[in-house]
Amino acid sequence: xxxxxINGKLVDIDVDGSTPLLWVLREQLGLTGTKYSCGIGLxxxxxxxxxxxxxxxxxxxxxxxxxxxxxxxIEGLSADNSHPLQxxxxxxxxxxxxxxxxxxxxxxxxxxxTHPNPSDADIDANVTNICRCGTFNRVRxxxxxxxxMNTKSSSKRGGA
Amino acid sequence: MMxxxxxxxSRREFLISxxxxxxxxxxxxxxxxxxxxxSRAAIxxxxxxxxxxxxxxxxxxWVVIEPDDTVIIRIARSEMGQGTLTGLAQMVAEELExxxxxxxxxxPTPGENLARDKVWRSFSTGGSQGIRGSHxxxxxxxxxxxxxxxxxxxxxxxxxxxxxxVANSVITHMPSGRTTxxxxxxxxxxELFPPEQVELKDPKNWVLxxxxxxxLDTDDKLNGKQVFGADLQLSGMLNAAIKACPVFxxxxxxxxxxxxxxxxxxxxxxxxxxxxxxxxxxxxxxxKTALDALPVIWDQGPNARMSSASIDQMLDEGLTSxxxxxxxxxxxDVKKALKGAVKTVEATYAYPYQNHATMEPMNATARWTKNxxxxxxxxxxxxxALQAAAEAAGLPITKCDVYKIHLGGGFGRRGAFHDFVxxxxxxxxxxxxIPIKLLWSREEDMTHGHYHPVTKCKLVGGLDDQGxxxxxxxxxxxxxxxxxxxxxxxxxxxxxxxxQGLLPDADHAISYTVPNLLVEHAMRNPPVPPGFWRGVNINxxxxxxxxxxxxxxxxxGKDPLAFRRKLMAxxxxxxAVLNAVxxxxxxxxxxxxxxxxxxxVVKTFASYVAACAEVSVNDKGKLKIHRIVAATDPGHAVNxxxxxxxxxxxxxxxxxxLLYGECTVRDGAIEQTNFHNYPSMLITEMPRVEVxxxxxxxxxxxxxxxxxxxxxxxVLNAIFxxxxxxxxxxxxxxxxxxxx
Numbered sequence: 001x002x003x004x005x006i007n008g009k010l011v012d013i014d015v016d017g018s019t020p021l022l023w024v025l026r027e028q029l030g031l032t033g034t035k036y037s038c039g040i041g042l043x044x045x046x047x048x049x050x051x052x053x054x055x056x057x058x059x060x061x062x063x064x065x066x067x068x069x070x071x072x073x074i075e076g077l078s079a080d081n082s083h084p085l086q087x088x089x090x091x092x093x094x095x096x097x098x099x100x101x102x103x104x105x106x107x108x109x110x111x112x113x114t115h116p117n118p119s120d121a122d123i124d125a126n127v128t129n130i131c132r133c134g135t136f137n138r139v140r141x142x143x144x145x146x147x148x149m150n151t152k153s154s155s156k157r158g159g160a
Numbered sequence: 161m162m163x164x165x166x167x168x169x170s171r172r173e174f175l176i177s178x179x180x181x182x183x184x185x186x187x188x189x190x191x192x193x194x195x196x197x198x199s200r201a202a203i204x205x206x207x208x209x210x211x212x213x214x215x216x217x218x219x220x221x222w223v224v225i226e227p228d229d230t231v232i233i234r235i236a237r238s239e240m241g242q243g244t245l246t247g248l249a250q251m252v253a254e255e256l257e258x259x260x261x262x263x264x265x266x267x268p269t270p271g272e273n274l275a276r277d278k279v280w281r282s283f284s285t286g287g288s289q290g291i292r293g294s295h296x297x298x299x300x301x302x303x304x305x306x307x308x309x310x311x312x313x314x315x316x317x318x319x320x321x322x323x324x325x326v327a328n329s330v331i332t333h334m335p336s337g338r339t340t341x342x343x344x345x346x347x348x349x350x351e352l353f354p355p356e357q358v359e360l361k362d363p364k365n366w367v368l369x370x371x372x373x374x375x376l377d378t379d380d381k382l383n384g385k386q387v388f389g390a391d392l393q394l395s396g397m398l399n400a401a402i403k404a405c406p407v408f409x410x411x412x413x414x415x416x417x418x419x420x421x422x423x424x425x426x427x428x429x430x431x432x433x434x435x436x437x438x439x440x441x442x443x444x445x446x447x448k449t450a451l452d453a454l455p456v457i458w459d460q461g462p463n464a465r466m467s468s469a470s471i472d473q474m475l476d477e478g479l480t481s482x483x484x485x486x487x488x489x490x491x492x493d494v495k496k497a498l499k500g501a502v503k504t505v506e507a508t509y510a511y512p513y514q515n516h517a518t519m520e521p522m523n524a525t526a527r528w529t530k531n532x533x534x535x536x537x538x539x540x541x542x543x544x545a546l547q548a549a550a551e552a553a554g555l556p557i558t559k560c561d562v563y564k565i566h567l568g569g570g571f572g573r574r575g576a577f578h579d580f581v582x583x584x585x586x587x588x589x590x591x592x593x594i595p596i597k598l599l600w601s602r603e604e605d606m607t608h609g610h611y612h613p614v615t616k617c618k619l620v621g622g623l624d625d626q627g628x629x630x631x632x633x634x635x636x637x638x639x640x641x642x643x644x645x646x647x648x649x650x651x652x653x654x655x656x657x658x659x660q661g662l663l664p665d666a667d668h669a670i671s672y673t674v675p676n677l678l679v680e681h682a683m684r685n686p687p688v689p690p691g692f693w694r695g696v697n698i699n700x701x702x703x704x705x706x707x708x709x710x711x712x713x714x715x716x717g718k719d720p721l722a723f724r725r726k727l728m729a730x731x732x733x734x735x736a737v738l739n740a741v742x743x744x745x746x747x748x749x750x751x752x753x754x755x756x757x758x759x760x761v762v763k764t765f766a767s768y769v770a771a772c773a774e775v776s777v778n779d780k781g782k783l784k785i786h787r788i789v790a791a792t793d794p795g796h797a798v799n800x801x802x803x804x805x806x807x808x809x810x811x812x813x814x815x816x817x818l819l820y821g822e823c824t825v826r827d828g829a830i831e832q833t834n835f836h837n838y839p840s841m842l843i844t845e846m847p848r849v850e851v852x853x854x855x856x857x858x859x860x861x862x863x864x865x866x867x868x869x870x871x872x873x874x875v876l877n878a879i880f881x882x883x884x885x886x887x888x889x890x891x892x893x894x895x896x897x898x899x900x
Contacts, residue, residue, distance in 0.1 A: 032393070035391075035520070040834055042835040042836060081379060093801065095378055099519040102384050133569060136808075
């Protein structure tokens with residue numbers, strides 16, 4: 001039995017400790033926004049945040065987690081598609097098939113946590129997710145647009 | 161008035177309200193086809209609901225309008241990222257004259273299509289056909305519904321229809337100024353007979369077609385709500401993981417179920433057809449864990465010694481053989497022309513097997529009882545999925561149905577092949593009444609694909625003393641997709657699709673007039689299953705033709721653009737897209753230091769596309785693709801911003817293939833198992849893409865595939881300009897790009 005904190009809620013999980021977080025999210029908690037694609041940490045479709053950092057949940061055994069760690073999935077990013085990345089993605093019509101997009105957005109959101117105004121090089125270094133439809137150029141524009149939205153809204157609030 | 165009281169009853173019997181679609185049927189129309197209400201309720205209680213509509217009768221097959229003016233447009237083709245869902249809805253809405261902000265969509269099922277005499281026509285979503293293959297009848301569907309809605313309003317007001325006009329779902333009686341909305345008259349409209357003839361708008365009057373509206377399917381893709389096949393959850397559902405014999409043509413000999421039967425969650429270990437074994441468990445992770453621990457013995461069958469080298473030999477033989485050689489395009493006397501040439505150029509290219517590698521691995525969910533079989537799956541062709549389900553179920557097709565789910569990528573893998581459906585039903589059949597979700601692992605997906613076929617191509621061209629092309633002999637040797645997948649489409653044994661982009665005319669015509677031309681295919685079919693892979697055969701044929709033309713231009717001492725133009729006098733639309741990219745890229749003007757350019761142009765899927773790539777190669781041989789300018793003329797452009805997205809995406813697909821795409825064969829099996837040995841390009845490798853959408857009107861061309869083909873040859877020709885190296889084997893990861 002493991003106790004985890006997912007999207008701000010404490011949950012009890014009865015599962016073999018070696019089970020990857022990805023499958024706990026998808027099969028125990030019904031949070032299917034986090035996707036399975038490669039299972040070996042290469043594609044990024046399963047990216048979630050653990051304490052604000054993007055982590056590939058297919059490689060994280062649930063036994064390595066405890067309730068003090070904040071796990072955030074795509075379902076917990078915002079209640080109403082209001083995160084700047086979600087708004088930017090909508091504005092630019094970024095997704096095609098959409099399967100990689102939760103991982104893409106969570107990866108980008110973690111990048112914005114550490115780089116509020118990322119350069120193209122920052123994006124190249126941090127967004128290593130695979131997208132077979134080929135949304136990369138709109139992903140890049142979306143990240144820049146979200147960064148701008150963040151800057152605008154924080155200046156409206158009188159700055160950080 | 162067109163109301164038909166007398167036959168209204170019989171019409172009502174054959175009208176299917178949108179509630180009764182998928183839920184069983186009222187009024188003496190029980191085909192046993194639709195999901196019974198109880199099952200429907202069970203499903204609706206899940207996260208899964210297949211219907212947007214709440215139960216009002218449809219106006220016609222394409223259009224349902226709710227009392228609150230919500231417009232539900234039915235879409236038969238599948239959405240897999242390519243934007244067809246939105247484009248088709250735009251076309252219906254254009255003629256319907258409805259309020260676009262209130263448009264939503266739903267999929268009818270292939271079972272309903274069968275029961276209604278194929279009222280939605282084809283469900284097949286491949287060959288870049290989504291828009292171009294249905295533009296006329298979906299627009300007609302919208303126009304017919306509009307007519308019926310106006311007629312219903314006119315009848316209500318007791319005024320002539322001709323005095324009524326409509327815009328944005330609001331009908332106005334012009335003389336009196338009275339208004340009503342579609343939602344208010346939809347129920348009455350549903351009682352009317354459709355007009356026999358409707359006139360479609362002149363393209364110059366289109367408002368929505370041609371407009372870059374936003375996609376209709378984005379919101380749920382931003383927050384995890386979009387349910388893909390792999391995400392489906394039904395009550396009482398169990399999960400299956402599967403392993404098929406890794407060797408093509410091999411079979412399952414035995415497995416030791418007792419070794420894993422007691423592992424956590426395991427419910428069953430079952431043989432699937434004659435070549436696979438599956439573990440069924442409470443969760444997929446449990447099923448996969450047990451499957452990995454399951455001892456299995458395979459009978460490797462007749463192909464156990466097959467390797468990339470043995471396949472190579474087959475293809476090499478075909479490059480010069482006279483056996484099983486088919487002609488795809490011929491004019492003049494190429495033999496004579498080459499003999500009389502002042503200079504001849506010869507080169508041999510080779511293109512590898514490639515996997516579709518959709519981000520969402522293959523999957524299907526099936527529930528089987530002796531009376532009914534239902535399948536939920538991402539598919540590019542619901543009708544083919546239904547056929548596969550019925551065959552595997554051993555039930556009449558009328559006792560089966562398929563519920564389509566958006567695809568996490570298709571690229572051709574989920575259209576002609578429903579092996580995953582067959583397997584899911586085969587498992588479900590062994591556990592009657594229980595929904596079984598079968599999900600392939602990435603490893604299973606990589607090793608049991610239907611691969612981009614392997615071909616080689618030997619080209620010989622002749623030049624006269626002025627450097628003009630006088631003859632061209634193109635000999636393709638290799639695998640036919642049709643021979644394996646659609647043998648009934650072979651024409652006297654010839655696979656015409658092999659000649660894509662090299663044919664004399666029509667949708668996949670060669671872009672040049674070559675005085676003496678011979679294009680042949682020596683059909684050589686290794687026992688690796690081939691499939692339609694986004695772009696199909698244009699991807700390699702465009703490399704063969706466009707890179708070799710570059711070689712010829714170089715040998716003739718001519719500029720590659722000028723050399724092409726001279727052959728394109730009879731191909732004005734191809735020339736127009738080529739000129740457009742050359743102009744925008746600045747062809748003929750110096751590029752930035754170290755940056756070099758390459759060109760490519762093709763006609764395929766009835767569209768004209770061209771690209772100019774800018775690349776640099778550093779002294780360590782590292783390639784950087786800086787920019788690609790692309791032009792496309794698809795005739796009519798329904799949603800330009802989505803065309804741009806498709807062109808950009810096509811370049812990711814085409815460049816991933818060029819840089820990394822290779823499946824090799826050893827001991828009868830594919831060696832690549834995951835993205836570590838079958839990489840796909842990343843954002844850091846993505847060039848800037850400038851898309852010129854230049855619809856010239858008068859025809860309908862495809863969008864999802866054509867642009868893939870110009871990415872690789874444009875980049876390869878630019879690499880030659882940068883390094884002096886002609887690369888004729890792919891992918892590039894196997895080649896040292898340092899300057900010659």
